[in-house]
Amino acid sequence: MRKYLCMTFALLALAMGxxxxxxxxxxxxxxxxxxDMTDGFYNHFNRNDAGFAFGLSVSACIKGGNQWIFGGEILxxxxxxxxxxxxxxxxxGEAGYYYNFFSDPKKMFFLNIGGSAWQAMNR
Known part of the structure; x- marks a missing residue:
């Protein structure tokens, strides 16, 4: 186990750019x-209740560090x-807006306040 951990860190150090x-x-x-896989990583061949989830979301920054977020997911x-x-x-489906409440002058730290709404539909 230690060997794999050391190799992982070495590959990460080499791949850093x-x-x-x-x-x-x-x-x-x-x-x-x-x-994602629901309830662990398996498929229908070894468990009868296997499932999956896929999601995609897009965020857009606007004036003042505020953000709009739109997304969707299937489970x-x-x-x-x-x-x-x-x-x-x-x-x-999800849509939200986040207001930039505080950020430092170098834009290294953000504190956003906002909310989002989602709608779920079962089939």
Whole structure:
């Protein structure tokens, strides 16, 4: 285990290059893509109730360090019933606005206050 940990740190040190941070300057956009397995990492061959989730969200910085966020996610889970599986899918959409309450002059620290609303739909 220690050998793998040392190799991981060595590869990370070799792969390090220039890193840029998102500083929430006007016009900056960010994209977040997520993929998950429900209740652990397995598939329908070894567990009958396997499932997955995918999500995509986009954030846009506007004047003053404020942000708009829009996103969506799908979650699909299978429920075993007798000798078959019943799929249940849930679609979720989100929209939100975050106000820049405080940030330092170098734009290294942000404190945002805001809210978002989401709507879920089961199929």
């Amino acid at each position: 220039r890193a840029d941070a998102q500083r929430c300057l006007p016009g900056m956009k960010g994209v977040q893509l997520t993929a 699909q889970r299978y429920y075993p019933y007798r000798s078959t599986r019943i799929p249940l899918a849930q679609y979720t």
